[in-house]
Amino acid sequence: MIGATAPFMVSKSNHVAKAFPMTTEHPVLSTHGVSIRFGGHIAVNNVSCEFRPGILTAIVGPNGAGKTTYFNLMSGQLSPTSGTVRLYGEDVTRLGAPQRTKRGIGRAFQLTNLFPNLTVLENVRLTVQSRAGLGLNMISMWASHVELIEKAEHFLHVTALGESRHELASALSHGDKRKLEIAILLALEPDIFMFDEPTAGMSVDEVPVVLDLIHHIKAQGDKTILLVEHKMDVVRSLADRIVVLHNGYLVADGDPAEVMASPIVQEAYLGTGMAEHV
Amino acid sequence: MIKTLLSGDLPRSRLLTAMLVVVLVGLALAPFLVSGARSLNVAATICVFVVLVASYDLLLGYTGIVSFAHTMFYGIGAYGVGLALHGMGPSWWAIFVGTAGALALSLVLALVIGLFSLRVRAIFYAMITLAVASAFSVLASQLSDFTGGEDGRTFKVPEILQPGFRLFDAEILGRVVDGKLITYYLVFFSALTLFLFMLRIVNSPFGRVLQAIRENDFRAEALGYRTVVYRTLANCLGALIATLAGVLMALWLRYVGPKTMLSFEVMTDILLIVVIGGMGTVYGAVIGSALFILAQNYLQVLMAQASAAMSGVPFLANLFHPDRWLLWLGVLFVLSVYFFPTGIVGRLRTKAPARGRS
């Protein structure tokens, strides 16, 4: 692990609407028959699913199954052709990504998505600044908000990126870019974490850092975690529940052991060249 | 103190600091350093262009918005104050009314163009601004009863700003304190204030978001920043500051006309200066404006001298004939872009440690 300090600052989840009951009975995030069509291709087809706090849901499926598209529909990068998305009971289908982020969704992207010509620290500082709601301040100097910088440095420390804080994001190695992507997600301090293949392309010694971080988020007990992951050993060790997407359809949903054993998953995976991951 | 004034964004290069100090001192003391109306006119033009170009860089360099409507806002400011003084007579009240009216019109136009088109692709946005600006320029020429048409309007300024005015009889450093001197310092200090204000904006949390949007607007959205709001605000700020630059220019020239205030040539000058000085750094506006406007005004004189000196060699004399100054300005531009693709300021700063770029 990275040092003895707790990797997360104690933070209140002040995203959540006050009246919303935070028990595992109530889904914080749900989709109701969402579909999206790209031309003639339906990438996500009538998917209904609910996500509850304290539970890590792994979303699996072969390449092109629609996992990333489903994420985009939930975090607001895309609007569905039909169906609704609910966040804390509120219909957010027509809201964009910024509004959903403000309501507590945090997203780490599969294809690294950074500010390439800004420094590593600035990438994270901008995130902390957004979380602090300071973006429209034109009067003060950014550098005078020391607390934001310190907080950003904390998240770099947690993700083992402290050394490269003054490098440009574009100069990082692939693995470090993936870590920066996660540092940004942590800096958003969301209630709902969405990881899209966080360890893809990382070297073997970097993977544990990321898995440790996810473990820690899970250990907090009240976070909702969605994880798209191809590595089945990772899924087995982390997931409380597995959802399987295939050709845009939700084909299985439930307890990890059951889902893994179900014939439909065996077929979906073994039939599409995913065997090496199982 | 200086650090606060410069909003923590120091030049970070000795040579750049030296150049900025030379420009600042030169402009601050221009009325005492140079004689003649022309030289002072060059100095005042540099002051106004620093503001105009920096406000454009707020859009292009910091936020990544390509707009061709910047001269329109500059023109609105100039015409606003010019027509008010022309119609209401030379009073400070007329200046106030003209400026306030111009700012209001610019704000509305910036908002409308912005909301209509900031959601579309950058190329369409650029074309919309181009169309609106052309329409506006045609309108200003056509409504000749109101605007003076192609000839523009000359007008009187309040007495204290008139060239004939004497504040007192004695001279300071061998120069009479006349209305022209007072106007110059009005322009200089207004420009300095606006410049420092823009330096603050780009170094504020808001300015940092603008750079994030330029880098990756998709990611900025995912962080919770509503990019439409930020782009629209940047657009409005740039428009308002350009309007004020127009007000200053009109007060200095005591004239407004479509050629000096609204023509596409002004827009190309702004673009050239931004590129020469360096995009995404307000200091670039200072260095770029100073060099460009000096070259524009003195290249001809310099070439006349060079041409005369080479009169023995007809080919060279011909090459440096003053009529070819535009060609040489073009050559200088191409060379500067070739050797300093990130602009003069960008070039000077890359030599400094990378630390400061955070």
Ligand SMILES: Nc1ncnc2c1ncn2[C@@H]1O[C@H](COP(=O)(O)OP(=O)(O)OP(=O)(O)O)[C@@H](O)[C@H]1O
């Ligand atoms: N913007 C788009 N326009 C057109 N087609 C798209 C778009 N985005 C995704 N698709 C298509 O939708 C399908 C699902 O893509 P998606 O990226 O969601 O799959 P995935 O499950 O994340 O796959 P992978 O495991 O490779 O990441 C693919 O066939 C893809 O080509």
Ligand SMILES: [Mg+2]
């Ligand atoms: Mg994907």
